[in-house]
Structure formats: C-alpha cells, structure tokens
Amino acid sequence: MATEHGATVTAGDIARLAGVGRAAVSNWRRRFGDFPGPVGGTASSPLFSLAEVESWLRAQGKLQSLPEDELLWQRVRNSADDLRLLSLVSRLAAAVAHRRLAELLEADDSEVADALPDLVVDDRDVPLIRATAALAEARGPEETVEFLYTRYTEAHSRRVQVIPEEVARLMAELVEPRTGAVFDPACGHGGLLIAAGGEPGALRAVGQERDGDAARLASARLAVRGIDADVRQGDALTGDAFPCLQADAVLCSPPFSERGWGYEELAGDPRWQYGLPPRGESELAWVQHCLAHARPGGQVVVLMPPAAANRRSGRRIRSQLIRTGALRAVVALPPGSAPQSAMPPHLWLLRRPDLGDRIPSHVLMVDATDSREAVLPAWHAFREDPGREAAGGGRAVPVIDLLDDDVDLTPGRYLLRTAAAPGVAGRTADELLAAVTELTRLLPSVADSPQGPLPAVSLAELARTGALRITQTPGGRAEPEEGDTALLTAEDVVLGRPATGTGTGGPDAVVARPGDVVVPVAGRTPAAAVVEEESVLGPNLLLIRPDPDLFDPHFVAGFLRAAAGQASGTASAISRTDARRARLPRLPLAEQRRYGQVFRELELFAGALRRAGETGELLRRIVLDGLMSGDLRPEPRP
Known part of the structure; x- marks a missing residue:
C-alpha cells in the first residue's frame, strides 16, 4: 500500500526481498538501531518504506538487486488497497493468460487499453500489464500467474479460503477416469479444477463462482495450464449459470453453514430430488445441486462439515441418498482439511443413479482422520468388491445398518476403533497454541480512555x-x-x-x-x-x-x-x-479512521477466535477419547 512515504512493504515482504526468514527480519529490527522504522500499519503488522528498506539492505550488503518477480509484486501491492487487490491481480493474470505477450509488450498504451477494455480500469493498469507480460515472457505465463496468485493468498492468508492442495488432489484422484467435463459449482480460485486437469486437452473444466474477480483469476489459472475452461460468475444455487450441464464428474467444496442460501425462493426447485434441504443445511442443497449436474452414472465428490452426517434435520435426505444408491462412501479427513473449519471434515462420494442400475447393498466408511493415505486403496478395493466386509482401510457397511432412526453417516460409528496415532494429542495441542498465538497477535490496539462516553x-x-x-x-x-x-x-x-x-x-x-x-x-x-x-x-x-x-x-x-x-x-x-x-x-476524521481500522481488526480477531475454539474442542475430544481407550494417560504434574 502506498503512503506519503511511497511504496510500503511488510516484514514478510522484506524477508522475501533479502532471501531470509521472517525471524531474521525481526532480529535485524532488534539488533540494528538504524533499521528503518515503521511508517504505517499496526503494532502487530507494521509497514515499512520500500525505498528506506532497499537502501538499508544495500548498505548492509544484504541485497544486490531486487528480484524481478518481487519488484513486480511490490508495484502491484502498492497499486491497490486490500479490498481491491484481488481485482487487480485477476486482471493482470487474465491479460497474461489470454493475450500474446509480444503484442502487449510492443503495443502503445492506447492500443493495450483498446485491446483489453475489460481489464484496464485506469491509466496505472497499462504499465503493470506490461511489467507482468515482461515477467511472463521471461518466466512463462503459468509461473507468472501462479506467482501472483500465491502472493495474493499469502497477503490475505486470514481472509482467503483456499482448499489445501493435498485435499484437492485426493478429491480429483477419487474420480476415474478424469475425462470429459468436470464441474465445480463453487470453484473459488480454481483449485479443484486444476487438480482434476491432468494432461492438456484431457477434459473440459466448467466452474461457477460468486465473486467475479475470483472467477476471472480461476479462468486465468486454468488457461495458462492449457485446460479448456468455462468459468462464470454467480451464485450456483440461486443463479445457476449452467442449467443444462450434465458433467462426467462434479467436485465441490461448498461454503459451510449458510443460512441465506435461498431456502424460500428455491422451495419448489426441481433439483431437490432427495428432499427440500432444511434452512440450516445449505450443504445438502449443494450436494443435490452437484448430483443434478452430473450425467447419469457420473461421479460427485463433495467436501462436507462433519455435522452434516448426523444432524436430525437432514436425516430424510440422507436416507433418500442411501435408498436410491446415490451415496457410495463417506470419508473422515484429518483436521485442517477444509478451509472453512479446523474440525475434521468429511468427503461424500456419490454417483448419480442411472436407469437400470442395481441399488448398492453397501456404503463404504473410511476414518482417515490420522492419515489420508488409506483413502484411495480403500476406495479402489470397495469399487472392485462393494460387498466385502473389510475394504482396505475402511469398512463396507450394509445399507440396512445405516437406515435407522438417526441415519448417522459418521464413519467412526461403524469402524472398529484402532489406537490413536502417537502424538495426535500433542500435535493438536501445538495447533491450539498456534491459534492462541494468532489471537494474541490480532488483539486490537486499544487503550483505556478517561473521557467516558463520547458525545x-x-x-x-x-x-x-x-x-x-x-x-x-x-x-x-x-x-x-x-x-x-x-x-x-x-x-x-x-x-x-x-x-x-x-x-x-x-x-x-x-x-x-x-x-x-x-x-x-x-x-x-x-x-x-x-x-x-x-x-x-x-x-x-x-x-x-x-x-x-x-x-x-x-x-x-x-x-x-x-x-x-x-x-x-x-x-x-x-x-x-x-x-x-x-x-x-x-470525532475528527483522522480519529474516525483509527476507529475504522480497529473495527476491521475486530473482524479478523473474531475469525481467529472461532478457529481457536474449534481446535480447542477437537483437543478436548481427542484427550477424552484417549483417556477412555487407554491411548493416553494422565501425566504427573511437577
């Protein structure tokens, strides 16, 4: 962000410029009295003048020249505030992905603006497009677009919800073969569609995303990889952009626990073949939306919150998914596998029933909360012989055992409990300490005021x-x-x-x-x-x-x-x-801005507080189960 001091950088930016870790930058600030002081930001996240930092690094012999990619990022970062950064990054990525680079480098400013009318918002954009094109000419379009995407997600790590790459890979690998059309109705920045991509030309990627800038960035990330893609903006539940689509496979990581998903206006929607989703169960709306957009026999993999497996309000729909043969497997994943929650999420593996199909007699249950390695072998074994009692690392559960009063799809309920992996409680405790540390860092900067209520x-x-x-x-x-x-x-x-x-x-x-x-x-x-x-x-x-x-x-x-x-x-x-x-x-305007900054910090603090609470609850359950099973014992106190 630019200030009266010119372009500014964070401590993380300084570390990348100098090729060191953030701890080294903290050490420099303590040891060297001439290290440049903050010119903005907050006590927990200060901003420094890029010119002053560059001068200090050169004087200390810690910087010979600014890396070309980092120099571009600093120009991008200082050209837009936090709320407009995604728009700028997505437009630069789209310019690189959809134009021949030589044309962008050789054309004059007016020609670039005329050639890219949807991507050039003001005069500052054209020099940035040229600089991005120059980097793409040297490094390649894919590396350049991915660099911009990675830097954006790092700069907004607490706001941007990104599905972990290993989870995206697992979801894609559960779909075989990966050919034809693959659809993601909540595609974000395109992570699941990229994971499913494989060789260029192997499939057609189709996506929908509420945020227009995120949709444009997803389209660019797919394009530079040679993946044929059609990504459109809009809410897939209330404004379906592909009403006639019948995809070979559907992958989805939907938003969790949305009460405003469109319950009233969609009450009679034909997609609800398994029952009207309850107001508080938006995830069951997404599951049925995904099934509606799979061809008969097409596969569906959806990342779900664990509560969706046993909420009483959703048992009728769960029952129908089982009775019709649509639900094939439920996999419990390790904590942190979902961007919306620290709780262990589930994968629901489904198949849209086809005319003439026999109703499956079993559903696979896999508890992979300690490791994801058992998931693929268990799934492959189950597909080869669905009636086998034990399938790899899971269990094939008879349908009749699932259709009780609760219709509980929690895998742990049907699996013989094995000893917890050594160190699980300790690792979760470490995660909780890290979450608490983040809370401490995000504490709003406020002080006692003797003046009492403000006029x-x-x-x-x-x-x-x-x-x-x-x-x-x-x-x-x-x-x-x-x-x-x-x-x-x-x-x-x-x-x-x-x-x-x-x-x-x-x-x-x-x-x-x-x-x-x-x-x-x-x-x-x-x-x-x-x-x-x-x-x-x-x-x-x-x-x-x-x-x-x-x-x-x-x-x-x-x-x-x-x-x-x-x-x-x-x-x-x-x-x-x-x-x-x-x-x-x-209050004076300057004082209002200080209040406004604290209000924004409070929103970040609320998110961190929620994550810490979820991790703390997970640790409580792990310790309680471990004490009951004998996997853990009380440690003598000093």
Missing part, C-alpha cells in the same frame, strides 16, 4: 443536516432479473460476501457506490457493510451515504454493527427506526 448524534439528525443521506429500498423478496450490474442483497450483507446477483440498474433502482454503508432493515444478525463496488441494492436494505469529508465509512459501519448488536439483545430484529436512531460519536 454522539443520531443518524436521523445527521441526515437532516446533510452530513449523510439515508435511502430505504422497498420491502419484499429479491426476484431474479437479467442485467449487467451487481445486485447486493440483505443476505449478502449478513454473510459478509460481495454482491451475488445482477440487476438492471434502471431509473428506479437504488444504487450504492464505493464508500456507502448498507444495513439490513430486519434480521437477528447484526450487520453493516461498506460497499466496495457499485451495486444495485435489493429489497429490505438501508443505504447510508456519508459525506467522505466528514466520515470514515468503516467507522460508520462499525458503530452501526455495535448498535444493531445491542438492539438484538432486547428486540427480535433491528428495524428501520432502530437504524435511524443509531448514534455516531462526534
């Missing part, structure tokens, strides 16, 4: 004075509509996601601009979001447009979330009147 004024009063504008969108239900403008819904705001729909942006539409604040007018979950890209607003939203010379939008959103949280403790929902009565402290 404040209501939103309604600020609106009357013209300091901000408040606009209410009509009530009702969001209806699908054709258009090319992003449509932001109340569900998007509550779930903290970008706009998932499209609208026409007609004369009667309420359009939010970057820097506006949007609040749902009803709902039990406190929510307020700062708009990052121009969007048409769906129903039941309150648009707050503060004067940018008077208010920091993150300051406004943070206090509105706090006000909504207080209201939700005493009322069933935050209403239109509640939001207008919310009070904002009277």
Whole structure:
C-alpha cells in the first residue's frame, strides 16, 4: 500500500526481498538501531518504506538487486488497497493468460487499453500489464500467474479460503477416469479444477463462482495450464449459470453453514430430488445441486462439515441418498482439511443413479482422520468388491445398518476403533497454541480512555443536516432479473460476501457506490457493510451515504454493527427506526479512521477466535477419547 512515504512493504515482504526468514527480519529490527522504522500499519503488522528498506539492505550488503518477480509484486501491492487487490491481480493474470505477450509488450498504451477494455480500469493498469507480460515472457505465463496468485493468498492468508492442495488432489484422484467435463459449482480460485486437469486437452473444466474477480483469476489459472475452461460468475444455487450441464464428474467444496442460501425462493426447485434441504443445511442443497449436474452414472465428490452426517434435520435426505444408491462412501479427513473449519471434515462420494442400475447393498466408511493415505486403496478395493466386509482401510457397511432412526453417516460409528496415532494429542495441542498465538497477535490496539462516553448524534439528525443521506429500498423478496450490474442483497450483507446477483440498474433502482454503508432493515444478525463496488441494492436494505469529508465509512459501519448488536439483545430484529436512531460519536476524521481500522481488526480477531475454539474442542475430544481407550494417560504434574 502506498503512503506519503511511497511504496510500503511488510516484514514478510522484506524477508522475501533479502532471501531470509521472517525471524531474521525481526532480529535485524532488534539488533540494528538504524533499521528503518515503521511508517504505517499496526503494532502487530507494521509497514515499512520500500525505498528506506532497499537502501538499508544495500548498505548492509544484504541485497544486490531486487528480484524481478518481487519488484513486480511490490508495484502491484502498492497499486491497490486490500479490498481491491484481488481485482487487480485477476486482471493482470487474465491479460497474461489470454493475450500474446509480444503484442502487449510492443503495443502503445492506447492500443493495450483498446485491446483489453475489460481489464484496464485506469491509466496505472497499462504499465503493470506490461511489467507482468515482461515477467511472463521471461518466466512463462503459468509461473507468472501462479506467482501472483500465491502472493495474493499469502497477503490475505486470514481472509482467503483456499482448499489445501493435498485435499484437492485426493478429491480429483477419487474420480476415474478424469475425462470429459468436470464441474465445480463453487470453484473459488480454481483449485479443484486444476487438480482434476491432468494432461492438456484431457477434459473440459466448467466452474461457477460468486465473486467475479475470483472467477476471472480461476479462468486465468486454468488457461495458462492449457485446460479448456468455462468459468462464470454467480451464485450456483440461486443463479445457476449452467442449467443444462450434465458433467462426467462434479467436485465441490461448498461454503459451510449458510443460512441465506435461498431456502424460500428455491422451495419448489426441481433439483431437490432427495428432499427440500432444511434452512440450516445449505450443504445438502449443494450436494443435490452437484448430483443434478452430473450425467447419469457420473461421479460427485463433495467436501462436507462433519455435522452434516448426523444432524436430525437432514436425516430424510440422507436416507433418500442411501435408498436410491446415490451415496457410495463417506470419508473422515484429518483436521485442517477444509478451509472453512479446523474440525475434521468429511468427503461424500456419490454417483448419480442411472436407469437400470442395481441399488448398492453397501456404503463404504473410511476414518482417515490420522492419515489420508488409506483413502484411495480403500476406495479402489470397495469399487472392485462393494460387498466385502473389510475394504482396505475402511469398512463396507450394509445399507440396512445405516437406515435407522438417526441415519448417522459418521464413519467412526461403524469402524472398529484402532489406537490413536502417537502424538495426535500433542500435535493438536501445538495447533491450539498456534491459534492462541494468532489471537494474541490480532488483539486490537486499544487503550483505556478517561473521557467516558463520547458525545454522539443520531443518524436521523445527521441526515437532516446533510452530513449523510439515508435511502430505504422497498420491502419484499429479491426476484431474479437479467442485467449487467451487481445486485447486493440483505443476505449478502449478513454473510459478509460481495454482491451475488445482477440487476438492471434502471431509473428506479437504488444504487450504492464505493464508500456507502448498507444495513439490513430486519434480521437477528447484526450487520453493516461498506460497499466496495457499485451495486444495485435489493429489497429490505438501508443505504447510508456519508459525506467522505466528514466520515470514515468503516467507522460508520462499525458503530452501526455495535448498535444493531445491542438492539438484538432486547428486540427480535433491528428495524428501520432502530437504524435511524443509531448514534455516531462526534470525532475528527483522522480519529474516525483509527476507529475504522480497529473495527476491521475486530473482524479478523473474531475469525481467529472461532478457529481457536474449534481446535480447542477437537483437543478436548481427542484427550477424552484417549483417556477412555487407554491411548493416553494422565501425566504427573511437577
């Protein structure tokens, strides 16, 4: 990020520039009094002037020249803020993936802008496209695009949910043969489709992704690998971009535990052949969406939260998946195998039934929580002889044993327990300590204040004075509509996601601009979001447009979330009147920005707190089971 000090770098960036570990940079800061001081950031994540750092490294003999790729990354990183970085990275990747590099290097600025109208947003983009093309000419398009992707995920490691490569590989290897069309309806940055790719020309990759920038990056990553791909933007459940697709295989790592997945508007959807998914079981909607897009006999592999195996609300659908022969296996994976949760996730292996198929008599259960190595042998053995009692590292469970009152698909329930792998409790304890350390690092920087409550004024009063504008969108239900403008819904705001729909942006539409604040007018979950890209607003939203010379939008959103949280403790929902009565402290703009930064840090802290809680619960269960089985014993205390 650029400041009045010019381009800035993090401690991790400095380590890469000098070819050392981050510990070395921390050591330099302690040992050398002339090491450049921070020019921005926070106490836990400081920013340093790139020019000052480069000068110090050269004076110390620790840097001969800036690596070409790192120099490009610093230019990219300092050309966009955190919220716009993915957009820039995806556009640079797309420019390299879909144009001949020589043309980009030889054309003048206007020709580049004319050739890439969707990728050039402003004049600063063209020099970056040239620099990226030059690196791709020297290193190759695939290495360059993957470098940009890797640096982006490292810079946003706590925000970006990336499925681990080894899990993506395993999911792809469970599909045989990998030819024809492979579909991922929640493809993110394309990890599963890349894992399934194999040799160029072997398959056609089809993907859908809610975030347009992520979809563009996924398309570029596939293109530079020579994989024939069609990736489109949109929410696959509420806005299916491939209604007629019948893929040979479907791989999916869907978002977990989404309550706003479209329960009301999709109640009569023909995809629910195994039953209407309960409101709180979005994963069962994704499973059925995947089956609906597999050809008869096509394979489906879905990463699932462990709770989906035994929730009472989903037992009817689980029963139907078993009775029809759609569910073939459930695999319990090690902790950390899912990007959304530290709890051990499951893989559901399914097959879309074909006319004339015999209903399978067994379902394979595999407990691979200690190691993934047993999964493929168990699956191959099961496919060769599904009725065999023991199949590799798992067990073929008779269907009749699964169809009880609970329809519990947890593998551990059907497998003879073996001794826990040595050191599992210790490793989990280490993970918990690491999570707690991350929590400590993310503690917001705040201090006691002797001044007490701040003088404040209501939103309604600020609106009357013209300091901000408040606009209410009509009530009702969001209806699908054709258009090319992003449509932001109340569900998007509550779930903290970008706009998932499209609208026409007609004369009667309420359009939010970057820097506006949007609040749902009803709902039990406190929510307020700062708009990052121009969007048409769906129903039941309150648009707050503060004067940018008077208010920091993150300051406004943070206090509105706090006000909504207080209201939700005493009322069933935050209403239109509640939001207008919310009070904002009277503070100078510079002070508001400090508050806004802390509010953003609190969101990161909340995510880390959730991960630490999940890891702590896992450790509790491991220790409890180990003590009961004799695998663990109490250690004498000093």
